[in-house]
Amino acid sequence: MALAFLTKEVNEALDGLLKSSPEPHAPLGEAARYALLGGGKRLRPLLLLALAKDLDIPLEQALPVACSLELIHTYSLIHDDLPCMDNASHRRGKPALHHAFGEALALLTGDFFLTLAFETTAKTPHLVPEKRVELILLLAERSGGEGMIGGQTVDILSQGKSLDPPLKEWINRKKTGALFSASLECGSILAELPEPARALLRSAGLSFGVFFQLQDDLEDQDGESSKEELIQKRSDAFRALSKLPFSTPFLQEAMHSV
Structure with a gap:
């Protein structure tokens, strides 16, 4: 019940963001709503909100x-789907954004979401400026060249090549794990947790992100080793949470829902 409520809160807040954002050109707003409000698990925000509930962080x-x-x-999905990247035809059960609105508008919509993300965090209420800056810096690092974009770059340039396990692990940690890690690290910043607890949440997020990527890729993989790694990464995430000096029932419920 709590997870359904939190997901509903995210969906309503995202809808409100698009309604309140300036839309000088109507097609941008239409494309944004098509891409952002048309489904999705909302797993990354859900993990943060579940942890916030565990830590009594105000929802606002x-x-x-x-x-x-x-x-x-969502910005990363839009750009990943473009013909110059994965050239995907569908996303979330419907035509990919560039098929529905054209490549140029899809590219601009992704750019709009990325800039809106930093604007939204910068406007978070009841936070001292230093904490807002810390959150923005974290999001930039985890989504940038040392995180998601860096992992995606190596992944794209490695297509068609045989990759050794350490490089595959590195790609998954950067491409997917970094943003999952950010979900939990943002919670640690909001709650002003000490570094040992932050490190455990960072580790849990990275492991869970790799697990999520392996699960997503499992249909295209053969052999028991990938399944064993899948189980191992999931276990690593929960093991890190078990070492925290506080309980995380809502966060663990959210992670078990995957």
Whole structure:
């Protein structure tokens, strides 16, 4: 019940963001709504909000940051689907954005979401400026060249090549794990947790992100080794959570829902 409520809060907040954002050109707003409000698990924001509930972080503080995570994730999907990248025809059960609105508008919509993500976090209420800057820096690092974009770059340039396990692990940690890690690290910033707890949440997020990527790729993989790694990464995430000096029932429920 709590997870359904939190997902509903995210969806309503995202809808509100698009309604309140300036739309000087109507097609941009239409494309944004098509891409952002047309489905999706909302897993990254859900993990943050579940952790916020465990740590008694006010929803009005966590929700804008949670929306920023979903905006960054959606921007990455839009760009990944483009012909110059994965050339995907469908996303979330319907034509990919560039098929529905054209490549140029799809590219601009992704750019709009990325900039809106930082704007949304910058406007988070009841936070001192230093904490807002810390959150923005974290999101930039995890989504940038040392995180998601870096992993995606190596992944794209490695297509058609045989990759050794350490490089595959590195790609998955950067391409997917980095933003999952950010979900939990944002919670640690909002709650002002000490570094040991932050490190455990960072580790849990990375492991869970790799698990999620392996699960997503499993249909295209053969052999028991990938399944064993899948189980191992999931276990690593929950093991890190078990070492925290506080309980995380809502976060663990959210992770078990995958």
